[in-house]
Structure formats: structure tokens, C-alpha cells
Amino acid sequence: MTNRREVTVPLSEREQRLLEQMEEALSADDPKFASHMVADPARARARRRLALGAVLLVVGVATLVAGILIRVVPVGALGFAVMVGAAAYAVSPTGPGGPSLGSVQPDGGVQRLNRRRRRRSAGRGNGPQGGFMQRVEQRWERRRGGSGW
Structure with a gap:
């Protein structure tokens, strides 16, 4: 197994212009696909919350089963509490302001309210x-x- 270092080389002005033209052409041809390709930090946070919630849910199930097997009610109750907390964490809104509210515009877009x-x-x-x-x-x-x- 070789250990490779990633080297980033800045683009020349010509390459940057070509990249911008390609992005504009993609946005004009297929705006829905182009919007999906843009990095969305909120989507990344939602994935992390979901993954962490799933891991904690598995830990909660394991703790609950262990509590049942060793017949210690507080351990089982703790496992259940971890499961409920993990599920709530996984599905809760990712932003600091809670769920984003907005109104649907006549053109089908959504105007978000701060x-x-x-x-x-x-x-x-x-x-x-x-x-x-x-x-x-x-x-x-x-x-x-x-x-x-």
C-alpha cells in the first residue's frame, strides 16, 4: 500500500474561465441536476446527524438487550432512553433555528423566512x-x- 500525498495545483485563468463556462452550460441545460451537484452544508449536517443517530440507536438496542439478558432493569431502561434520544436526534432539524419555514411562490419556488x-x-x-x-x-x-x- 503506497502512501500518496494529494497535491493541489491552482487553475490558470483560462482553465477557470473554461470551468465557469462549463458550469453555466450545465446550469442552463439541466438546472435540477446542477442544483443537486452544489455542495450543501445543511445536507451534509443532516447526513452526519442521521449516521450518528443510527449508531447511537444500535448502541441503545444493544444496551436494552444486555439489560434484559442480565435482568437489570436500570440497564434496560438506559438502553431504551438512548434509543429514544438517538431517534429524536437523528430526525431533528439540523439548523440552529429549527425547521426552516417558508411560503410557496406562484412559480413553484419556496421563499424561506428567517x-x-x-x-x-x-x-x-x-x-x-x-x-x-x-x-x-x-x-x-x-x-x-x-x-x-
Whole structure:
């Protein structure tokens, strides 16, 4: 087994231009494929969380089985707790702000809301269309007025 060192050589300006042209052509030809090829740190974090959660789940199952085999209830309970915690960790949102919320645009894209805007729009009538209760009241008034939806 040989031990190879990776050597990185910077691209020349011509090579960089060619690479950029190839990227633009790929994006124009198949934008969906091009978007999948871009490195997404959130996706990498999600994979790591899932892998760590799966490993911890296996450790929890092993601890639970060991607790059952040696007939020690606290060891089995610990294994169960590790299993539940591992599953919760694996499927929990990866970002620090929790799940990303957004709204679907007419063109099919998603406009994400940042945390500050979410908090502000969660208040009473601070959002662009008013609060939840105001929208419900407006709908009720439209129905009573006979104008329908």
C-alpha cells in the first residue's frame, strides 16, 4: 500500500474561465441536476446527524438487550432512553433555528423566512397580511357578506 500525498495545483485563468463556462452550460441545460451537484452544508449536517443517530440507536438496542439478558432493569431502561434520544436526534432539524419555514411562490419556488421575520409575523397583525386571527375574521366576514372565497 503506497502512501500518496494529494497535491493541489491552482487553475490558470483560462482553465477557470473554461470551468465557469462549463458550469453555466450545465446550469442552463439541466438546472435540477446542477442544483443537486452544489455542495450543501445543511445536507451534509443532516447526513452526519442521521449516521450518528443510527449508531447511537444500535448502541441503545444493544444496551436494552444486555439489560434484559442480565435482568437489570436500570440497564434496560438506559438502553431504551438512548434509543429514544438517538431517534429524536437523528430526525431533528439540523439548523440552529429549527425547521426552516417558508411560503410557496406562484412559480413553484419556496421563499424561506428567517427567524426574525417568523417571530414578527407570529405577533398580532404584524405580518404583511395581518395576524392569523385577523385573516380568519376577514374570511368570516367575506362568507357572511356572501362574496365567497
